[in-house]
Amino acid sequence: MAVSVGLSKALDKAWEDKSLADILGAPVSALAGVTEADAKKLEEAFGIKTVRDLGSNKYFATAGVLVALANHTD
Template identity: 60%
Template sequence: MASIDLDKVLDKAWADKSLPEILAAPVGALKGVSDRDGELLEEAFGVKTVADLADLKYVRWAQALSALRTAE
């Protein structure tokens, strides 16, 4: 399993939280995602939490396409 540097992907307030807490956190817990970005994601796609964003079918589709690109 790949590791991830939580300090690089999470807002400081969330870096020491457990994985379940992070997944249940608002998307604003991700570094670079503003409260307004979170509002827009909720309005457009119903995304409220980090887990919701990870499970969003459009994110999964984009990841699959990117994986295909790197496989070529």
């Protein structure tokens, strides 16, 4: 089953038509709103160079799970 996801608002214009594999290997600045300066700080602080690194970083992943859980509590 093919799945289509619109990511145009989440990505920098240059990355909108790229494959998922390309996006995951892209620098963090491929994400809309993340500047080169932001990307440099992420690399210096956490060793994050790519979108994949950011998404799989244990600190960011934990924070994402906590936010998701908070959105589903009574």
